[in-house]
Amino acid sequence: MSKIHDVAKRANVSIATVSRVLNSSDHKVSAKTAEKVRQAVKELDYRPNALARALQINKSMTVGVIIPDIANHYYAEIVRGIQKEADKEGYNIILQNTDRNPKRIVRSINLLREKVVDGIIFSGGIISGYEPLSVLQEFRDRVVVIGRHDVNFPAIMVDNISGASQAVQHLIDLGHTKIGFIGWAINSTTATDRLSGYKSALAQNRCRFDKTLVREGKLTPESGYAEAKKLLSGKEVPTAIFAGNDQMAFGVIHAAMEFGLKVPDDLAVVGFDDIPLSSFFVPPLTTVEIPKFSLGTSSMRALMNLISGKNTSRIKLHKTKLIIRKSSQIN
Amino acid sequence: MSKIHDVAKRANVSIATVSRVLNSSDHKVSAKTAEKVRQAVKELDYRPNALARALQINKSMTVGVIIPDIANHYYAEIVRGIQKEADKEGYNIILQNTDRNPKRIVRSINLLREKVVDGIIFSGGIISGYEPLSVLQEFRDRVVVIGRHDVNFPAIMVDNISGASQAVQHLIDLGHTKIGFIGWAINSTTATDRLSGYKSALAQNRCRFDKTLVREGKLTPESGYAEAKKLLSGKEVPTAIFAGNDQMAFGVIHAAMEFGLKVPDDLAVVGFDDIPLSSFFVPPLTTVEIPKFSLGTSSMRALMNLISGKNTSRIKLHKTKLIIRKSSQIN
DNA sequence: AGAAAAGTGGTAAACGTTTTCCTAAAAATT
DNA sequence: AATTTTTAGGAAAACGTTTACCACTTTTCT
Incomplete structure (x- = not known):
């Protein structure tokens, strides 16, 4: 696994220059050097270490998703939606299954805190007591909740x-x-x-x-x-x-x-x-x-807005749709 | 968000000591100082930054899980099993949905590589062509595959x-x-x-x-x-x-x-x-x-063995179970 | 009692990035 | 031609940890 240092050496430039090329920073680098760097990157199949990057820029491009049960189709679809949307902007998701167990919810949140996620999407169903929520408070403006509005976070709701x-x-x-x-x-x-x-x-x-x-x-x-x-x-x-x-x-x-x-x-x-x-x-x-999938995309979009400082509407209500099949209608 | 430095200051010790207390290292620290440190940790509600830690010790306690579709109950159960097992040892999982799209598989693997996961569980269904697999090769001895044995990784199979x-x-x-x-x-x-x-x-x-x-x-x-x-x-x-x-x-x-x-x-x-x-x-x-859930736990266990250097059996075959219900048997 | 060993703490160098300063050269301005 | 401005690159300081190394006490051994 080659590091930025290796690339720098191979391209005969400093690591600063390599970083600048890769991040298309506003600090300019000449077309020629840029090309040298890109060449070296390709030759070494270099991939920046996201951990080091995250530590430096204080942004992990990772969000935590807390749900009760991934084997439940409802939540699975939501996760799928979240994934899809996250993917667009290069975010990754860390999944946490809680089985609706308050202890595990708290544990999950703390774990995500350690892993320094940029935000959290919470779709935990019923929360008995308030401990989990108070732990969530620390994330303040980087939490989106699905399915409950009785709490002071932006919420994605179903009508x-x-x-x-x-x-x-x-x-x-x-x-x-x-x-x-x-x-x-x-x-x-x-x-x-x-x-x-x-x-x-x-x-x-x-x-x-x-x-x-x-x-x-x-x-x-x-x-x-x-x-x-x-x-x-x-x-x-x-x-x-x-x-x-x-x-x-x-x-x-x-x-x-x-x-x-x-x-x-x-x-x-x-x-x-x-x-x-x-x-x-x-x-x-x-x-x-x-619209489970939409709940997912919608919540992820809201979270990304939150993270980037744009403000989101407090509650977004999603409409359902009646699907008429044989079990109600004679022929 | 307090850092190790804050804890050190509050407990009137060096950051090294704090770290030693928290990681129960073999470098001893007196019971009295340890207590001071723990007290400070509690007071500040300090949580070590897992990113910095991972960067330092070169272990992220995160594994990647690549599956085609989380909304498919089969894969959802597997993921649930993986989660359960990972949880026991403090691992987290980063989920990647690929929709069986080879491009996305490659992308996922590369992303996981950047995020420096400790290992990968791959349950991709059919892989057409070999590009994805060759990318996986880089992870060599930290990959477990579910459902295929035609490839040079430890495999969890169904009979x-x-x-x-x-x-x-x-x-x-x-x-x-x-x-x-x-x-x-x-x-x-x-x-x-x-x-x-x-x-x-x-x-x-x-x-x-x-x-x-x-x-x-x-x-x-x-x-x-x-x-x-x-x-x-x-x-x-x-x-x-x-x-x-x-x-x-x-x-x-x-x-x-x-x-x-x-x-x-x-x-x-x-x-x-x-x-x-x-x-x-x-x-x-x-x-x-x-036994979908078992496929999950089993693969995670195998992966953790791999990561910690223990060798795992090349193939583990899981037995199925016939469940007789009304659709076949005239009471 | 003196020497060796064990116990306990601190300083500073990593880990792999990004980014703030600097500096030197080149271009533009007078 | 001299000055200013712009461009392009490097050195080094962060980010928050762990840990190797060193130093000073205290204990244990002869």
Whole structure:
């Protein structure tokens, strides 16, 4: 691994000159010397040591990305978006999986601090307590958060309220009045927003809100299955169920089959997220698509703006899109 | 952000002493001074600058991970495994998504070279041409490859042959003799290995190999659907189909429904991979589970061995596991 | 008691860059 | 032709660590 010194020696110039050529500094160097240097660089296949560079200029061209679970398609897509955008400007990303474990979140942040990242994108889901956040504070103006606005950082948000509202409106348009909703943990803003959207669509159409039609589960097919069974064996049986995410929706469909109900004829089902298999489920699932990739690019762009001192808008809201498939609509 | 100098000043010692306390070096420092230092560190919330450290000791505690697509569950799980293992020893990972684009692979490697990573885990899928590999050569003894052994690096492999063979054996045990196979690109070792496993199981049971029952598609539900339709409308209609991966298997089930065939009664279907939704598909899919997470931990462990000079076995083969669900077995 | 060894601390030289000064030559101005 | 300005290059000081080397005490050994 050759160093700038080697290049300098080979080109018969000082290391300062080499550096200047490579960084196209405003300190001029003659075309001839520049060429000599470039030649030497090529011959030695020289690559500057980014560590030394980062140490000197106090900029590592690296950002940290903190997420709960990379195996979750939602976060994976976000990371993909971040990558794509980071790539454009030569940034690299250091990934941190936290499994939603507060201790690991703190650890991650501290690690990133040591590694001297230029900024952090945080998409941690629920943060219980405030320790992680206070640690984040040290990064102040170099943090972007995805999915929460209850915190003093620029935030990239999903319009869950209108997304859910759209979905329910769709069911109402199809003639449904008894629409079930399966949500999850009420300490998640995402969950409460989707519930709000559900309620608001009902209200706007003067449908009665029946709280026995609302259940709280977990974000898994198993849970969707279990909660759907409860709804379907309740007193008021819904003709449509809006599940808090696609995984739950799959569970709902499963339960429907067990009850001998055909989807969508006897029970319409709508999910949320549009995970990859939704389109190929049997029946294909009507769902609300989240622009995950855009959340990624958008957050990275916001972070880069922050880093370079440009100010970004406090909150950027991303719209969702209703994708109508067979699980809600008869033929 | 306080530096080692600040700590030294506060504790009334030299920076050398601070460093020695923090790195528990073999150069001793008295318990009393050590305590002074630790106190100062705590008071200032000092964190050593990993960049400066890396530059000095020539070890960045960072490894590069090159994969085609983080949004693919297979790779996401691998990354999760890598993370988990890396975390144990304080390593961080820099992620590189290549979209299987050779140019980006080269770019990624060079970038990692600049960032002075301690090693690289490469799981690139098919590499067309050799440029990327030759660039990798520079890392010589600090590279681990996942999923290919045709290259001179330590490799973490999946036993696709026996995995496929197990799956087909299972179908044979159920009484099937006309078993279709949908594979994909023959320039992928994974694809050819699964085909080999298919053939070998047939041979072991003295079943005739009928090449009209073998088709080549792509790794998507759409393709599985299309190829299954061809198989089901062929001259020899299979009573079971072994799809090269789960996504294709979903397509196969879809096609079966369109042909009015019940799964598994009229057509047994087996996939490969065990992606998250396979268990909750309707019907739940019999499939061959790949220990993706283990591939990750295993590769990271191998890499860390390599880095620390221990030698690793050239190839580590991971066994798969047949998971029997409803899509193959009539209760 | 004297010498050797062990314990404890500091100074300064690395690690590989970028960048601030300087300086010398060349070009432009008077 | 003398002066100023511009251009082009080098020397050396940073960036924040680790560690080799040195020096002074204290302990241990003969």
